[in-house]
Amino acid sequence: MALQDFEHDMQRCTRCSYCKWIPYENQQNMDFIKGCPSAARFNFHAYAASGKWNMSYSFLNGRIDYSDAFQDAVYKCLLCGSCDVSCKVIGDLEPLQHMHELRCKFVEDGEILPEHFVTIEGLKKEDNMLLAKKADRGNWAEGIAVKNLSKEKAKVAFRAGCRYSFDQELWPIVRGGLKLLIDAGVDVGIWGSEEVCCGGRAYSIGFAGELTKYAEHNLEALKAAGVETLVTPCADCYQHYKVHYDKIGKKPDVEILHFTEYLHRLIKEGTIKFTKEVPLTVTYHDPCHLGRLAEPWIHWKGKEVKVMGQTICHEPPKKFRRGANGVYDIPREILTSIPGVKLVEMYRTRESAWCCGAGAGVKEAYPDFANWTATERIKEAKSVNAKALVTACGWCRRNFIDAMEAGAEKMEVYDIIELVQKAI
Amino acid sequence: MALTDREYQALEDIVGAENISREPAFLDTYNQCWGHKLVFDQKFSTRPAAVVLPGSTEELQAIAKICNKYRILFKPFSSGFEVVSFALANERGILLDLKRMDRIIEIDVKNMHAVVEPYVNIYRLQREAMKHGVTVGSLGAGPSAGVIAGSCCHFGAGTTMTSTGGLGRNVLGVEWVLPTGDVLTMGTAETGAGWFSADGPGPSLRGVLRGRSGANGGHGIITKASVKLYPWYGPPEVKFSEQPGLPASGKTLGEVPQGYKAFMILLPSTEVMFEALLRIGKAEIASCVMATGPAVLPYGEGNDEQWAEIQKMEAAGMVFEDLAFRSIVVLLGSDTSRGLEYREKYLLEIMRQLEGVSLPLTSQQGAVMFAGLMWHFGFVTMAFRRTGDFFVSPTSDGSPDIMLKMRNAAVELIQPYIDKGLVVNTGKVDLFLIPSENSTAGFHEENVTYYDPWDPDSLQAEREIIQKSEDPNGPFKSFGVPHLGGGLTIETVSHNHQRWGPIYDNYDMWLRQIKDMLDPNSVGDWSAYIPGVFP
Numbered sequence: 001m002a003l004q005d006f007e008h009d010m011q012r013c014t015r016c017s018y019c020k021w022i023p024y025e026n027q028q029n030m031d032f033i034k035g036c037p038s039a040a041r042f043n044f045h046a047y048a049a050s051g052k053w054n055m056s057y058s059f060l061n062g063r064i065d066y067s068d069a070f071q072d073a074v075y076k077c078l079l080c081g082s083c084d085v086s087c088k089v090i091g092d093l094e095p096l097q098h099m100h101e102l103r104c105k106f107v108e109d110g111e112i113l114p115e116h117f118v119t120i121e122g123l124k125k126e127d128n129m130l131l132a133k134k135a136d137r138g139n140w141a142e143g144i145a146v147k148n149l150s151k152e153k154a155k156v157a158f159r160a161g162c163r164y165s166f167d168q169e170l171w172p173i174v175r176g177g178l179k180l181l182i183d184a185g186v187d188v189g190i191w192g193s194e195e196v197c198c199g200g201r202a203y204s205i206g207f208a209g210e211l212t213k214y215a216e217h218n219l220e221a222l223k224a225a226g227v228e229t230l231v232t233p234c235a236d237c238y239q240h241y242k243v244h245y246d247k248i249g250k251k252p253d254v255e256i257l258h259f260t261e262y263l264h265r266l267i268k269e270g271t272i273k274f275t276k277e278v279p280l281t282v283t284y285h286d287p288c289h290l291g292r293l294a295e296p297w298i299h300w301k302g303k304e305v306k307v308m309g310q311t312i313c314h315e316p317p318k319k320f321r322r323g324a325n326g327v328y329d330i331p332r333e334i335l336t337s338i339p340g341v342k343l344v345e346m347y348r349t350r351e352s353a354w355c356c357g358a359g360a361g362v363k364e365a366y367p368d369f370a371n372w373t374a375t376e377r378i379k380e381a382k383s384v385n386a387k388a389l390v391t392a393c394g395w396c397r398r399n400f401i402d403a404m405e406a407g408a409e410k411m412e413v414y415d416i417i418e419l420v421q422k423a424i
Numbered sequence: 425m426a427l428t429d430r431e432y433q434a435l436e437d438i439v440g441a442e443n444i445s446r447e448p449a450f451l452d453t454y455n456q457c458w459g460h461k462l463v464f465d466q467k468f469s470t471r472p473a474a475v476v477l478p479g480s481t482e483e484l485q486a487i488a489k490i491c492n493k494y495r496i497l498f499k500p501f502s503s504g505f506e507v508v509s510f511a512l513a514n515e516r517g518i519l520l521d522l523k524r525m526d527r528i529i530e531i532d533v534k535n536m537h538a539v540v541e542p543y544v545n546i547y548r549l550q551r552e553a554m555k556h557g558v559t560v561g562s563l564g565a566g567p568s569a570g571v572i573a574g575s576c577c578h579f580g581a582g583t584t585m586t587s588t589g590g591l592g593r594n595v596l597g598v599e600w601v602l603p604t605g606d607v608l609t610m611g612t613a614e615t616g617a618g619w620f621s622a623d624g625p626g627p628s629l630r631g632v633l634r635g636r637s638g639a640n641g642g643h644g645i646i647t648k649a650s651v652k653l654y655p656w657y658g659p660p661e662v663k664f665s666e667q668p669g670l671p672a673s674g675k676t677l678g679e680v681p682q683g684y685k686a687f688m689i690l691l692p693s694t695e696v697m698f699e700a701l702l703r704i705g706k707a708e709i710a711s712c713v714m715a716t717g718p719a720v721l722p723y724g725e726g727n728d729e730q731w732a733e734i735q736k737m738e739a740a741g742m743v744f745e746d747l748a749f750r751s752i753v754v755l756l757g758s759d760t761s762r763g764l765e766y767r768e769k770y771l772l773e774i775m776r777q778l779e780g781v782s783l784p785l786t787s788q789q790g791a792v793m794f795a796g797l798m799w800h801f802g803f804v805t806m807a808f809r810r811t812g813d814f815f816v817s818p819t820s821d822g823s824p825d826i827m828l829k830m831r832n833a834a835v836e837l838i839q840p841y842i843d844k845g846l847v848v849n850t851g852k853v854d855l856f857l858i859p860s861e862n863s864t865a866g867f868h869e870e871n872v873t874y875y876d877p878w879d880p881d882s883l884q885a886e887r888e889i890i891q892k893s894e895d896p897n898g899p900f901k902s903f904g905v906p907h908l909g910g911g912l913t914i915e916t917v918s919h920n921h922q923r924w925g926p927i928y929d930n931y932d933m934w935l936r937q938i939k940d941m942l943d944p945n946s947v948g949d950w951s952a953y954i955p956g957v958f959p
Binding site for chain 1: 443445447448449450452453454456457458461467468475477503504505521523524547548551552566567568661663664666668669670671672673675725726727728729731732734799801804805808809810811812813842845846847848849850874875876877878879882
């Protein structure tokens with residue numbers, strides 16, 4: 001869809017400001033009811049989803065042009081989808097899709113942040129989002145005897161993703177995950193240095209063409225390796241393979257699973273058994289890309305129709321993605337099945353989770369804002385007396401660590417994989 | 425007209441560069457709101473010259489003084505969910521977004537009041553108060569509406585009006601930055617005795633502060649207000665259901681909280697429904713009671729789901745029109761089981777006398793009704809999701825007999841538009857009808873239409889309805905000044921005060937004198953209030 005295709009929604013944004021908060025139905029502790037990190041941090045309405053509708057409408061009407069302020073509000077947004085969930089409690093609008101399309105328009109017209117330009121140039125050259133050398137991509141798996149999917153076939157492909165591949169501090173997680181599969185007897189392989197970016201983070205910045213390019217490459221790679229299931233510990237990759245590839249008409253014909261989903265299967269069928277106690281009170285942070293953003297894409301083509309006089313409906317009926325069907329229970333079930341682990345919930349969970357702050361190019365362009373957002377989440381985790389904050393995404397994990405190094409209160413941060421390893 | 429660099433700098437010096445903007449992209453996020461197409465014939469109202477985010481009373485005082493010095497209009501707002509929030513009489517005006525002033529300062533359980541800043545919304549205060557066994561009246565604008573906006577600056581109608589009155593009747597003192605920049609603390613708070621009374625020492629200023637429908641930011645800034653609290657009979661915390669895959673809009677409490685009971689009662693006719701509301705009010709037994717109206721419709725995740733549900737229910741023989749306009753919903757509450765029993769017995773006796781039938785409710789239906797009545801959950805969705813806009817006209821407050829007459833006249837006026845499909849058709853014009861203060865203050869009535877502002881025929885129909893119902897020489901003139909207008913009373917467009925003043929004792933003259941006295945330089949934006957002198 002082009003920006004102008006959202007004009008109907010722009011006109012019908014009522015300015016209720018629900019996009020700034022988690023849904024009222026989900027509010028538990030009144031100290032933790034804000035939903036949009038951008039609006040919470042920068043205050044002006046422009047930073048909320050409603051403000052984006054307003055600016056786009058003004059832009060389409062020739063009232064405003066590109067400016068630093070416009071760009072600041074558009075890109076100091078994590079595209080975390082919290083606004084989308086809340087908006088859809090009271091309206092049939094698509095704020096998240098719109099905000100993404102607005103970024104595509106910025107990119108199309110050359111309005112690119114210098115930090116993003118550098119990152120995208122790096123991607124084009126080295127096929128990753130971390131400005132690292134492509135040749136080093138497989139280093140994380142050094143010493144692990146595993147099939148090379150560029151040369152061999154396997155039933156399961158283990159995809160590390162850019163963050164885990166190049167962030168050495170996170171290597172124990174991704175190595176641990178792969179070893180869990182190997183030890184469980186799974187017929188698994190990796191692409192190593194031949195793995196390339198999923199294209200998703202570039203897409204979120206507004207580079208739509210990169211998603212198509214990498215989707216095509218990655219689908220080919222899956223086919224060539226004869227893979228039946230793709231498993232990834234990266235929540236970003238998971239969402240883009242599962243949701244956005246489908247959105248652009250390139251739905252993989254293999255099963256796409258987040259690592260926690262596959263792990264859950266192995267635990268349920270008894271292949272993985274816990275033998276040790278992990279005495280720890282933890283709270284679980286729902287990664288946006290595994291949670292509300294991971295709902296399957298819903299294709300719809302039709303038209304608006306009026307019923308009951310003026311009520312706006314759709315022909316055929318249109319199902320909206322409302323965030324409730326993300327992967328929420330599986331990570332929790334894994335955690336609570338680990339002996340000794342006590343799970344305490346934060347106040348903003350599931351589709352109302354507060355973002356970690358790393359998404360949609362914010363970490364690259366506005367690291368202070370990324371850290372602030374993570375700091376807010378750490379405060380919430382502390383408030384429920386959790387000893388450790390557990391997540392299931394490398395980007396979240398990295399951002400929490402960075403926030404603590406930048407001054408946030410310290411607490412232990414784990415990936416679910418690490419806790420599972422401790423229990424075996 | 426833009427501010428000069430010197431003027432802008434003077435404001436920036438007060439709040440800091442990060443809390444002020446004159447970027448066109450930002451300014452155009454402060455002039456778009458529902459209702460604008462109806463009022464201004466476009467989504468945009470006047471673009472402000474700057475938007476300022478003050479953080480304290482002192483900053484607001486300094487801003488007001490700068491505005492007086494340079495003759496700059498200013499208008500404060502909290503959530504900004506009303507047309508009146510942004511309308512400016514001219515472009516040499518600034519908007520004061522009070523988002524940074526969001527503290528609940530005090531919940532005084534013993535003296536039953538709470539003191540809040542402007543950006544505290546009604547639901548947040550309700551939930552915090554509940555922890556202490558108290559609550560605050562509800563607001564029709566929904567859970568996001570500001571406590572101060574509803575109580576001090578706007579009409580403040582809500583579903584708990586029978587037991588709490590409209591929020592405008594609950595002000596127990598304010599800290600008020602007058603348009604001149606001086607601070608006036610109203611009531612007992614001024615003496616340091618606490619915020620328990622808005623009156624004294626000296627004459628009460630509550631009428632001057634807000635009158636009947638509020639000054640809508642037209643004469644200064646309320647930086648703190650104390651509002652009255654009422655008993656909360658439920659548990660200190662409530663939690664909505666967590667069913668996997670269920671979107672937030674479908675979540676419910678599961679059941680009506682202990683301490684409360686919900687009823688839906690069908691009466692023989694609309695006329696008897698009015699009588700039932702009157703008697704229940706007089707009996708002083710209900711926490712909430714109102715005509716069922718549009719609340720009878722299934723909620724649905726979205727319009728398509730709602731429409732599918734409606735079709736299914738109609739196919740099963742349900743006639744919404746019949747149910748909606750001769751039935752009432754009631755919430756009874758008490759802190760003892762005997763108290764609740766007494767109230768229920770009394771209610772059922774009234775129903776027996778009026779031949780009413782209590783309709784069976786599932787626990788989920790009761791819970792949905794409870795959240796709607798107590799916190800206005802679902803009201804905003806119902807108002808906006810179907811078409812994008814709604815309007816309430818005719819609307820008024822008065823005795824049950826007068827309100828019944830207005831209702832009948834409203835049905836007569838609006839039905840042809842409904843029949844032609846120009847506004848949403850749920851059988852009859854929707855009704856928001858509540859006995860106020862246990863019926864001692866009459867009834868509050870709003871006749872609600874939902875129109876599509878971007879459909880020219882629908883927009884034209886709504887304009888005709890308003891024109892006819894708000895014509896000072898038309899059939900509705902005896903029901904009083906159209907003081908609400910769905911929050912769309914913009915004097916620069918409607919000229920309501922100018923048109924209606926001469927008919928009702930020249931009341932506009934007194935309003936203008938108040939405005940002139942409080943705001944000698946006319947810097948408090950008057951577009952949603954009244955100017956000292958009509959231009």
